[in-house]
Amino acid sequence: MIAVVGLALGILLGLVLEPTLPAFLAPYLPIMIIAALDALFGAARAYLEGTFADRVFVVSFFSNVLIAALIVWIGDQIGVGGQLSTGVVVVLGIRIFNNAAAIRRAILHA
């Protein structure tokens, strides 16, 4: 319940505040969002499997997001930023699909 409220609040804040993204963050925010989605799916899976721990979730969430941004940033510094960000998106996408499959199995037993 609180989680849904948080989601709605976030969307509302994003719509109302209309912040201008800092320029240095602009290329990394999409990757960070994908990493965050991955962490959220992972959390949902863990919860359904009964292994959810909020401390683990918080730590893994921020570390995933930071690592994803860091990888892409390093890629940019050494001139393979485009390829690396594609790679990160692919890996995270695969993980999201895996987690989604586990969630589906947990809920629907299919």
Add this chain to the structure above:
Amino acid sequence: MLRRFDGRSSMPEQRRSPGEVLKAFLTPNRAQGVIAVILCLVSMAAVWQMRANREDQTYSALRRDELIALLDQLNTNNNELRREIDEQSEQRRQLRSGAASERLAQEQARKRIQELAILGGTAPAQGPGITIRITDPKNAVTAQLLLDAVEEMRDAGAEVMELNGVRIVASSAFGGDPGEVTVDGSPIRAPYVLKVIGEPHALAEGARFRGGLVSQAQAPEVGADVTITPSDLLIITALHTPVDPRYAKPA
């Protein structure tokens, strides 16, 4: 190792049923608070990114190599388009000059057609000239005398002539006896009215010189009376019907 903050005192079984999930969903606890905060952050970031993505068509969010590729492509496009412009404008120039010269040729051809039509007697004509009126009380004016009159007018620079409503052209023929003269086969009767377009003074002089038309016509054996009227605007509407040559062809 893992602590569970799922709101249950007992260890749950390994999998949760949908009913349990729903129940847990409706019960607030710390884990939900954490998730709420995280979801808030993520959704906020996602919304920002979406907005930025939608508004930001400037290229500030792109990487350097992407920008370079974009610039390269734009340059290539630019060059191609410029070359196309060059080609097209060259083509336009050619077409335009072609059209201009064609128009000039048409203009000249039209002018020439008009000149030839006046000369050939197929177009009406107007201009300064004189009218020569020859009465024939004795029925003594011959075709020869009229032909001489026409020849003298030609010598004096006549451009268009009409005799009693018949256009005189290069092929005009005079025939018949005095009193029943024919021009190009059509009979004409006295008084003979010869309209001539040309320089009026020169034409009048050409008719009046000694031994010329006037003196011939007014000779006692002919006894005709000749009146010459110059005018500034003479309109000749009689037309000659050209006959296609049967033997002669353009060489």
